[in-house]
Amino acid sequence: MSALATSLQAWLTDRLIRERNASPHTIASYRDTIRLLLTYASGTLGVEPSQLDLGQLDARLVGAFLEHLETDRGCSPRTRNTRLAAIRTFYRYCLLRHPEHAATIERVLQIGPKRHERALVTYLTEPELDALIDAPDRSSWTGRRDHAIITLLAQTGLRASELTGLACSDIHLGTGAHVATTGKGRKQRITPLTKGTVALLRVWLDERGGQPAEPLFPTSTGNPLTRKALARRIAKHAAYAAEGCPSLTAKAITPHVLRHTAAMRLLHAGVDTTVIALWLGHEQVETTQMYLHADLALKERALARTKPLDSKPGRYRPPDALLGFLDGL
Helix, strand or coil: CCHHHHHHHHHHHHHHHHHCCCCHHHHHHHHHHHHHHHHHHHHHHCCCHHHCCHHHCCHHHHHHHHHHHHHCCCCCHHHHHHHHHHHHHHHHHHHHHCHHHHHHHHHHHCCCCCCCCCCCCCCCCHHHHHHHHHCCCCCCHHHHHHHHHHHHHHHHCCCHHHHHCCEHHHEECCCCCEEEEECHHHCEEEEECCHHHHHHHHHHHHHHCCCCCCECCECCCCCECCHHHHHHHHHHHHHHHCCCCHHHHHCCCCHHHHHHHHHHHHHHCCCCHHHHHHHHCCCCHHHHHHHHHHCHHHHHHHHHHCCCCCCCCCCCCCCCHHHHHHHHC
16 A cells, blocks of 8 residues: 555544544544545546555645535535545644655645635524424324424434433433533533423333433334434424424424524523533534524614614605716716
8 A cells, every 4th residue: 555545544543543532423524535535536546546645635636626525516615624624634644744745735734714605593483393392293102202302402402413322321300400411522511401301301211211321212123313313303393393384394404403493592581602602512602603693683682772873864856867868878
């Protein structure tokens, strides 16, 4: 194998797994990025991936690969930037291992992220949330499970991966009821539960009857619920809820939308954004500012406190006939 292949293996195993103890999600994301890059370079240069040299993966090829992601694979600028971040991490690792390619590496590191539009977050209003919570058929086991899932997501704002990773022992229903999770970046946090959620989870745990280490929300076969399966279940219930609440039709309901909904409900209740950031497990408080941008009611209340502008409406005056003739030429 080439020196590039050796460095790539050392980066994934020694640096990311052993030294940095990166999460499985990070490893998978970086692995997929490098696989895509090597596949593209192999097809472009006509060289087997294991025989590629670092000098061949220059800034021009990496730039063309990023363009390929957007134009051919239909990736968004955000995904393109995520792939670029993984490539830059690998090239910084190679900088000390391959000083002979320092110039090539530096030019790749100069490739910057692409700016993109930041859409307002999607969240559910109270009537929409009520319709979604009531959508599962609670006469069935899966319906009762999904009802508990939607309620827990909307109240706590857990990420999809956090919810699917919950074990029965992570739910504490005594004094100071809360759910304990290990979130993004291996950050552990506890999120309090309301009385209604506590009562619902107590009934579910009694029916679940699992051991402490078993998944809280399993499939019908007892296996942990996957994120894709979770998204499909919520989308199914959202489609049913839209029959009685038409405004849901215009929204793509995902587990992350329920996370946004939990944040907006806290914001509407007057909770400070620093507390919301701790509640959601955000690394930086600035991340929580997106909910302020999406809250029209908050902006309307701020506008109501301002002094009205003392201006009078103007009066229409028709343009001069000669000037109108010249403007029409």
